[in-house]
Amino acid sequence: MSENKLPRADRKKARRQRKIRLKEEGAWYPKWYWPKFAIPGIAWLAVLFILPFYAVFAITFGYVNPLSQVTVPVWQPWYWDTTAFKEIAGRVVGKGVPNYAPFFIRTFVYVAIASFMCVVIAYPVAYFVARYGGRRKGLYLMLLIAPFWVSYLMRMLAWGNLLTNDGYVNKILVNLHILSQPYPWLDGKSITVVSGLIYGYIPYMILPLYAGLDRISQSLLEASRDLGANTVRTFIKVTLPLSKQAIIAGMVIVTLPMFGDYYTTALMSGYNNTKMIGSLIDDNLNNNRTGEAATLVLILVVLLIIPMLWYLRSTNSETART
Amino acid sequence: MHPREGGRKIFGQPVSRRDFLRRSAITAASIPTASALLAACGKDPSTQDTQDAATLNNPARRDNPITYDINEHNGDLLLEPGLKNEDGPFEIFNWEEYINPRVVGMFEEQYGVQVNITTFSTMVDAVTRLTTREQSYDVIMGLTKDFVGRMVLLDLLRPLQHSYIPNLEANIWPGLGGAPDQPFYDVGSHYTVPYTIYTTGVGYRIDEGPTDHIAMDLSYLEESVPAMDNGYDLLWDPKFKGYSHMLDDYRESLVMAMMRKDPTTDPNTGDPAVINAARDSLVEAIQTVGTKFDVNDYVDMPEGRAYVHGAWSGDLVSVQYYYPSWSSRDQIRYWYPTVDPGVIGSDTIAVLANGKNPVLAHTFLNYMLDFDNACTNFKWNGYAPPQVKLTSPTMLVKGAKDAIPEYAVTPPGLSNCIPQEADFIKGVEQLELKPEVDNLWKDAWEVVQTT
Numbered sequence: 001m002s003e004n005k006l007p008r009a010d011r012k013k014a015r016r017q018r019k020i021r022l023k024e025e026g027a028w029y030p031k032w033y034w035p036k037f038a039i040p041g042i043a044w045l046a047v048l049f050i051l052p053f054y055a056v057f058a059i060t061f062g063y064v065n066p067l068s069q070v071t072v073p074v075w076q077p078w079y080w081d082t083t084a085f086k087e088i089a090g091r092v093v094g095k096g097v098p099n100y101a102p103f104f105i106r107t108f109v110y111v112a113i114a115s116f117m118c119v120v121i122a123y124p125v126a127y128f129v130a131r132y133g134g135r136r137k138g139l140y141l142m143l144l145i146a147p148f149w150v151s152y153l154m155r156m157l158a159w160g161n162l163l164t165n166d167g168y169v170n171k172i173l174v175n176l177h178i179l180s181q182p183y184p185w186l187d188g189k190s191i192t193v194v195s196g197l198i199y200g201y202i203p204y205m206i207l208p209l210y211a212g213l214d215r216i217s218q219s220l221l222e223a224s225r226d227l228g229a230n231t232v233r234t235f236i237k238v239t240l241p242l243s244k245q246a247i248i249a250g251m252v253i254v255t256l257p258m259f260g261d262y263y264t265t266a267l268m269s270g271y272n273n274t275k276m277i278g279s280l281i282d283d284n285l286n287n288n289r290t291g292e293a294a295t296l297v298l299i300l301v302v303l304l305i306i307p308m309l310w311y312l313r314s315t316n317s318e319t320a321r322t
Numbered sequence: 323m324h325p326r327e328g329g330r331k332i333f334g335q336p337v338s339r340r341d342f343l344r345r346s347a348i349t350a351a352s353i354p355t356a357s358a359l360l361a362a363c364g365k366d367p368s369t370q371d372t373q374d375a376a377t378l379n380n381p382a383r384r385d386n387p388i389t390y391d392i393n394e395h396n397g398d399l400l401l402e403p404g405l406k407n408e409d410g411p412f413e414i415f416n417w418e419e420y421i422n423p424r425v426v427g428m429f430e431e432q433y434g435v436q437v438n439i440t441t442f443s444t445m446v447d448a449v450t451r452l453t454t455r456e457q458s459y460d461v462i463m464g465l466t467k468d469f470v471g472r473m474v475l476l477d478l479l480r481p482l483q484h485s486y487i488p489n490l491e492a493n494i495w496p497g498l499g500g501a502p503d504q505p506f507y508d509v510g511s512h513y514t515v516p517y518t519i520y521t522t523g524v525g526y527r528i529d530e531g532p533t534d535h536i537a538m539d540l541s542y543l544e545e546s547v548p549a550m551d552n553g554y555d556l557l558w559d560p561k562f563k564g565y566s567h568m569l570d571d572y573r574e575s576l577v578m579a580m581m582r583k584d585p586t587t588d589p590n591t592g593d594p595a596v597i598n599a600a601r602d603s604l605v606e607a608i609q610t611v612g613t614k615f616d617v618n619d620y621v622d623m624p625e626g627r628a629y630v631h632g633a634w635s636g637d638l639v640s641v642q643y644y645y646p647s648w649s650s651r652d653q654i655r656y657w658y659p660t661v662d663p664g665v666i667g668s669d670t671i672a673v674l675a676n677g678k679n680p681v682l683a684h685t686f687l688n689y690m691l692d693f694d695n696a697c698t699n700f701k702w703n704g705y706a707p708p709q710v711k712l713t714s715p716t717m718l719v720k721g722a723k724d725a726i727p728e729y730a731v732t733p734p735g736l737s738n739c740i741p742q743e744a745d746f747i748k749g750v751e752q753l754e755l756k757p758e759v760d761n762l763w764k765d766a767w768e769v770v771q772t773t
Binding site: 066067068069070097098099100103164165166184186187188270271272275280283284286287288289 | 444446449450453454472475476564570572608612615616625626757764767768769771773
């Protein structure tokens with residue numbers, strides 16, 4: 001019979017006995033002994049996440065000083081003015097001017113395509129390094145991390161130059177007769193922005209995928225082969241399911257910053273028809289409308305909580321299973 | 323690079339002012355200290371600023387000059403004459419790349435002080451940082467006229483002791499402070515001195531035939547555009563579809579749309595019908611010409627990304643430094659109205675109230691108003707100074723008869739990029755708006771940005 005099924009008095013007694021036994025073995029710790037190790041983490045979260053997040057609320061529901069034009073955060077929730085928030089939220093669902101709905105839809109489409117392509121491209125790379133890297137794994141890893149050494153902004157600027165009408169990309173494509181004339185890559189083309197997102201964020205996908213694939217035991221793959229599965233079936237039935245958590249982790253790592261990204265579309269296009277949610281936030285900041293920008297940040301955070309919860313649920317169920 | 327831009331260069335590449343780092347800085351700067359938080363707990367904070375709002379309902383205009391009362395705004399900070407310069411370090415608060423480093427170096431050498439420059443990216447960014455941070459600066463450069471009133475009313479500026487600034491009366495155009503009853507936005511120059519002058523017009527390429535990146539012959543523009551009464555039409559011309567850019571600035575672009583329709587429009591109008599008509603005109607440009615909005619006029623045009631571009635005159639003087647190595651360096655011209663009034667502006671320098679070197683700050687203002695120093699500065703940033711000795715704009719144009727060889731860097735084809743004092747009389751200026759009017763403009767601009 002487990003301890004929980006005993007009568008209450010007996011349960012208490014059993015706990016006392018267990019405590020005495022653990023003390024004798026030197027393995028008993030006070031109730032808050034282990035949780036208190038989380039204090040630095042909690043303090044970190046409080047200072048660097050909860051307080052700034054509250055500041056976003058205070059700015060969202062704050063007001064603009066008419067003289068200095070500076071947005072003044074209102075820290076007392078009982079003074080919060082929700083008028084602007086409601087107006088912006090209305091625009092997001094297409095009930096206001098200007099209509100923000102196309103920007104939200106576009107962002108979700110861009111991010112979905114870019115994230116999917118990141119997986120498609122990064123998976124074989126990570127698989128190769130994990131399975132066939134051998135003694136050169138370190139070298140390959142270093143090469144994978146190399147793009148991190150260069151600033152994201154710099155990499156985008158470099159692509160901006162390569163993709164100009166008289167840039168090398170067009171010159172090569174025209175010389176190879178793939179294009180009859182230079183393609184205006186930088187004139188508000190979705191393909192350019194999505195490609196920029198893929199290029200910019202793919203290293204963040206490769207690393208978690210590599211870490212996940214490298215942890216898969218070789219013996220599991222051999223067992224699959226021994227049981228008659230061919231290479232493809234082994235990959236589909238063993239490798240892919242075991243790397244699911246790595247894929248999800250990679251997706252979370254790349255999608256979250258992509259949703260807030262505005263500099264990729266600014267540098268690779270700059271046109272209204274490729275603007276993302278981040279661009280709206282940036283525009284509002286440019287127009288000294290910090291409150292509206294903070295409202296959009298808040299709405300974006302709420303939307304992003306959904307995939308985060310899915311990720312947590314997925315991770316928890318995976319942990320429970322193993 | 324124009325002050326409103328706040329752009330920067332990395333390895334020679336211009337980065338749009340949409341610099342995400344400064345965004346976080348602005349937001350962070352909006353967070354007050356804990357003491358302010360506690361102090362504000364007692365009543366609804368938004369009601370505390372109503373008095374401030376009332377002061378903005380009488381913005382300065384040419385026909386409504388404003389004299390700020392020194393006694394009401396930091397009068398106790400007015401310096402006694404004859405004090406010695408402090409030892410520094412001297413702190414300048416400025417836009418990115420808006421002062422010639424050589425001019426700064428010369429000041430350091432002449433006065434034996436170290437000069438530090440801290441940059442801001444928008445005027446609101448500057449005001450936010452000045453009102454919410456402990457850091458002190460001695461002078462602010464490039465203070466735009468539409469913010470002078472706010473800065474004075476917020477008690478951020480120190481009244482000027484003119485005995486330290488003899489160059490103001492001696493060297494500066496009367497209308498911008500050389501005369502004691504000027505300028506209209508700060509009569510008597512109680513708080514500001516002028517820094518640079520500029521106009522807003524249209525830049526256009528005049529390539530003679532197809533090259534790697536110009537697919538059409540634009541040479542005809544060299545003759546036809548100067549004859550145009552309304553050069554703003556260039557920006558709405560479908561011929562330049564995909565190559566027409568305008569300034570990513572809500573005042574500049576909306577005003578261009580207004581002036582295109584009616585050159586006599588007040589660029590500070592509060593009429594919703596006029597503002598909305600300008601908005602619709604810009605939306606039309608986006609839909610028919612594919613207009614792109616940016617502040618990279620000095621790069622996009624020489625690199626061929628734009629054939630026509632709403633432009634600041636000072637940026638076009640600098641355009642010569644941004645042509646590709648293989649390109650001719652005389653492919654761009656500037657249209658500015660010759661008959662109708664055009665948009666003209668000037669920026670100022672002021673001494674900040676919390677600076678630690680107020681005497682040195684006055685000395686610096688005088689130094690910047692010196693003819694040679696002002697012209698040396700022009701050589702680098704392209705924005706001309708309002709100096710009386712510049713009796714003709716061609717004195718700053720290469721090869722002109724009356725050119726001053728050491729300062730004449732303006733290409734001959736862009737001689738109209740140097741404003742004259744008469745342009746201020748004929749031209750119109752974008753000035754401070756009442757808060758509710760400013761909101762109308764921003765609402766219109768938001769629609770343009772989301773089209």
